[in-house]
Amino acid sequence: MNLTLDRAEVLRYMGHAGGDADIVETAQRAMDRIVEIAQPRWKWIVCTPDALPLSGNDIRRHLDGCDRMAVLCATLGAAVDREIQRTGHRSMLDALALDAAAGDAIEKVCDAAEDEIRMQFGQDGYFVTGRFSPGYGDLPIDLQRDLLALCDAPRRIGLSATPSNLLTPGKSVTALLGISAHPVSGRARGCGTCRLYADCPYRKRGTHCGA
Template sequence: MAEIDWKEARRYLGLHRPGGRVDEPLEEALRSCGAELLAAARPRAVWRHFPLTVENGTVTCAGMTIPSAHLSRHLNGCGEVYLFTATLGAETDRLLRRCAVTQVSRAVILQACAASLLENYCDECCDGLAREAAPEGLFLRPRFSPGYGDFPIAFQRPLLEALEAPRRIGLTATEAMMLTPTKSVTALVGLSPTPWCPPTGCAACGKTDCAFRKG
């Protein structure tokens, strides 16, 4: 099972900024919340492999026609794609809701731990996909999720349906296209015959004053 990246959890709490010191009581609370989360979380993921076409700012795969210049640019050069989704499970949501009512400060720390754990779990799954693709001479692109850039969030539901995620891992989307359980991710992961070199994440973002920026 994936572990919590404590440095990332502290970053989500804003403790990476100047003056964001971690004193001993806070560090103890962080570790305690992390242990409680790890006991409750039930990480699960599902993915499927599909052919892909990228043309004129539109991505077509798994019966979906996605108008998105950002996604098209990200998947340019890919002929195949993984549809991917992962969740920490309903148990995690119940823990977060309970603490939000009874221990608000602890709930904030749990949210940070959950964000770090989910990211690590997704990375762990994608590392496995990369090893699976390597013998075929293919390389994975970073995950690209609905709602990022101009990739319409309305594609949450068709992506989940293509993966049969409601039946397989209990993951659904609300009418507002929010994922349930909330600590979940959906994404497209492109497969390319050449390694991915362009900057991603914070390195590709021009918002230098973002509180969650890395580096």
């Protein structure tokens, strides 16, 4: 896919409004570099909710009225992680800008994958909820491994998880989207639904985890 990043969003993730010309230039360089090296890939499958050991009230509400769901795994690839790490040794500001640009990039990748799912099922008259990821609300983060396994993500797109359930490469996302024959909304995705919201180090510095 052709990535088109939003500079205003990247600056917001950096914690800047964009009034400083040097910061804007740094953000633009980071955006250009991420677009150059990112290798966006995703994989999704459709299954019934009982295909996963779902627990927690939030995901039940999100999938209410859905007899199927799409399991999505997406990543920017390992080169992005390496570039952010390498850049951090010489410039924390440049690394922050790269991290912010990558955060916007993985969001765009997930949006493209979600559009693909909606288009396929919308043609048949089905409705699709928004994305809901492990770690949001009371959905356990250790569900990552089940989503990765269902999508065969390690083999198909090079996405796996560490023993502590962190995705690797880091700029990656796993998510569930409900599918129903009737109009559905699902719960909104994002920081406000995350059980780590109060203490999240990403939110405190004006960015997010990319989920």
